[in-house]
Amino acid sequence: MRNRYLDLLRFLAILRVVTYHVTGYATLTLVFPAMAVMFALAGSLMAASLDRSGVSAVGRRLRRLLPSLWVAAAVFVPAMLLTGLAFEPKVLLWLFPISDPPANYWGGLALSPIWYLRDYLWFVLASPVALWLFRRAPLPTLVAPYALLAAIEFGILLNPPTVLREFGLYFGAWLLGFAHHDGLLRRMRNRVLLPVAGVLGTAGLAWIVTHPGPRGYDINDIPLGNALWATAFILVAIGRAPTGAAWIDRFPVFGRAVTVVNRRALTVYLWHMPFVVALTPLVGLVGWSPRDPVGLWLRVGLVFVLVGVVTLLVGWVEDVAARRTPELVPGRPRRTVPARAADAPASPAPAGAAGRLVGAGARVPAPRRAPGPTPGRSDGPPADADAPRDRAAGSSAGRAAGSSGVRAAN
Numbered sequence: 001m002r003n004r005y006l007d008l009l010r011f012l013a014i015l016r017v018v019t020y021h022v023t024g025y026a027t028l029t030l031v032f033p034a035m036a037v038m039f040a041l042a043g044s045l046m047a048a049s050l051d052r053s054g055v056s057a058v059g060r061r062l063r064r065l066l067p068s069l070w071v072a073a074a075v076f077v078p079a080m081l082l083t084g085l086a087f088e089p090k091v092l093l094w095l096f097p098i099s100d101p102p103a104n105y106w107g108g109l110a111l112s113p114i115w116y117l118r119d120y121l122w123f124v125l126a127s128p129v130a131l132w133l134f135r136r137a138p139l140p141t142l143v144a145p146y147a148l149l150a151a152i153e154f155g156i157l158l159n160p161p162t163v164l165r166e167f168g169l170y171f172g173a174w175l176l177g178f179a180h181h182d183g184l185l186r187r188m189r190n191r192v193l194l195p196v197a198g199v200l201g202t203a204g205l206a207w208i209v210t211h212p213g214p215r216g217y218d219i220n221d222i223p224l225g226n227a228l229w230a231t232a233f234i235l236v237a238i239g240r241a242p243t244g245a246a247w248i249d250r251f252p253v254f255g256r257a258v259t260v261v262n263r264r265a266l267t268v269y270l271w272h273m274p275f276v277v278a279l280t281p282l283v284g285l286v287g288w289s290p291r292d293p294v295g296l297w298l299r300v301g302l303v304f305v306l307v308g309v310v311t312l313l314v315g316w317v318e319d320v321a322a323r324r325t326p327e328l329v330p331g332r333p334r335r336t337v338p339a340r341a342a343d344a345p346a347s348p349a350p351a352g353a354a355g356r357l358v359g360a361g362a363r364v365p366a367p368r369r370a371p372g373p374t375p376g377r378s379d380g381p382p383a384d385a386d387a388p389r390d391r392a393a394g395s396s397a398g399r400a401a402g403s404s405g406v407r408a409a410n
Contacts, residue, residue, distance in 0.1 A: 004258070005245040006041060009237065011258045013037045014265055018272045018307070022300045026218035029226075030208075033219065035116065036173040036230030040238055042120065043177020046127045051181075061124045067321040068266045069117055070095065071314050076274070080107040097121060100162070110274040117270075119166045123174045130171075134178050142179070145172040146227060153224045169223050176234050185239035197235040204228030252333075259331030264315040268307055275306045 013034035020028045049057035073094040081087055085104040093101035097118045103111055134141040149168030151157040157164070179185050185193070204225045213221025219229060249255035261268065279299050283292070316326040 003241065003244055004248045004255075005242050006044075006238075007258050007262050008245055008248060009037055009241075010041055010265060011261045013041075014261050014268055017269065018303060019300055021273060021276050022303055023296055024215075026216050029219045030217065030229070033226065033230035033233050036170060036226070036234060037237065038116075039119075039123070039170045039173040040177040040180065040234045043123070043127075043174035044181040044238075045177070046124060046174075047131055047178045047181035050128060050131055055128050058124055058128065062121070064318075064321045065117065065120060065124070065266070066096070067317050068270060068314075069097070069114075071317050072111070072270045076107055076111060080104045106277065110277045113269055113273050115166075119170055122163060122166065123171060126167075126171075127174075130175065131178055134175060135182070138179070138184065142172065142175050145169075145175065146231075149224055149227055165223070169227055172227060173230060173234060176231065176238070180238050180241075185235065188239065190240075193235055193239055197232040197239075200228050200235070201232030204230075204232060256329075256331050260311075260329060263330035264311050264318060266318060267311050267315045271310045272303055272307045275303045279303065 012032065016028055016032045016034040019025075020034075046057070046061065049060060053060060077085075077091065077094050080103060081091075083104055083106070085091075085102060085107065088102070090102050093099055097114060098121060100118060101114065130141070145168050148157070148164060149172075152160050152165055152168055176185070204227070207228065208217055208219060208222050208225035211222055211225060215221055219226040248258055276299075279302055283295050283299070312328055316328065319326040319330070
């Protein structure tokens with residue numbers, strides 16, 4: 001059963017990420033820890049895929065993940081090669097980013113969101129074993145990423161590789177997605193879940209306040225505070241998720257927007273940062289300061305418009321990757337074909353007359369069918385095999401990306 005509330009969470013997370021990258025407002029990272037929420041939703045979907053398809057779900061996930069990246073790489077990698085990027089074997093990482101692919105001076109910033117796909121790739125590959133462990137020892141498996149992150153932050157584990165740091169930071173959210181899919185969060189009583197969320201949230205905020213980063217209280221610069229605060233947020237926002245949010249589709253325009261962003265989330269995420277980078281220098285050209293409110297929110301609007309144009313042009317690749325019928329704008333309501341007037345008689349023929357007609361070889365009209373929905377046709381949004389599901393209901397830039405790229409904070 002499709003859970004539109006979880007669709008709404010992903011919709012808000014994507015909008016928050018784009019707005020943050022344009023404005024740089026650190027408060028947005030506290031109000032809505034979007035990246036952790038996105039990893040939690042992805043973890044829930046991955047667990048559902050593994051239950052349906054077994055280990056072959058890994059290949060299906062990669063098939064859905066990589067084509068959109070290849071489209072972006074087909075545009076930006078040649079441009080970077082023409083503007084200073086050395087052609088070397090590591091360039092092939094743009095096809096399968098198990099590690100940070102190389103970028104030149106401008107590409108490192110414009111393509112900085114690639115770190116999310118890198119982490120997503122690692123987590124997908126680890127999921128078959130992780131889900132097996134989680135279902136046999138849920139609490140130790142869930143605690144492990146946080147213990148790893150604490151060991152890194154307190155200097156017990158020195159100079160850790162990137163993969164370990166990212167598992168410590170975000171894999172806990174992915175595992176919370178497992179817990180959501182298995183119904184563990186829903187089965188937790190409020191007297192347990194809410195105090196745990198309160199303790200973790202308080203500890204996270206305390207760490208954030210006492211360990212500010214170079215951008216103040218931006219949690220992207222404070223990994224341990226980020227993990228604790230995001231975990232508390234997920235426990236409440238997803239652990240107490242309603243079984244649905246039918247009210248979303250009572251507003252057709254809003255419901256369609258939620259559907260479009262969910263079906264095009266990867267395209268929006270990959271393409272928004274190049275427009276942020278391209279539009280930033282224009283601020284000075286028109287005489288606005290970088291923090292001028294008018295110029296700032298004009299840039300926000302322009303970025304969304306430009307991302308919308310690119311989504312129309314290449315977003316259908318996500319449909320092809322998911323083996324859906326390609327659409328320029330997803331979520332178009334299905335039309336119900338009305339019965340033709342000629343198919344139903346104006347009034348039933350008298351019994352005697354009907355017998356005479358049959359005897360003469362004429363066809364007796366079928367009785368009028370009671371009104372109701374057309375069989376096989378849904379009045380709601382079309383089913384999406386990878387839409388967030390509720391098991392209980394039926395089942396801006398600045399972190400380094402390798403030696404040559406820059407990772408965007410989210």
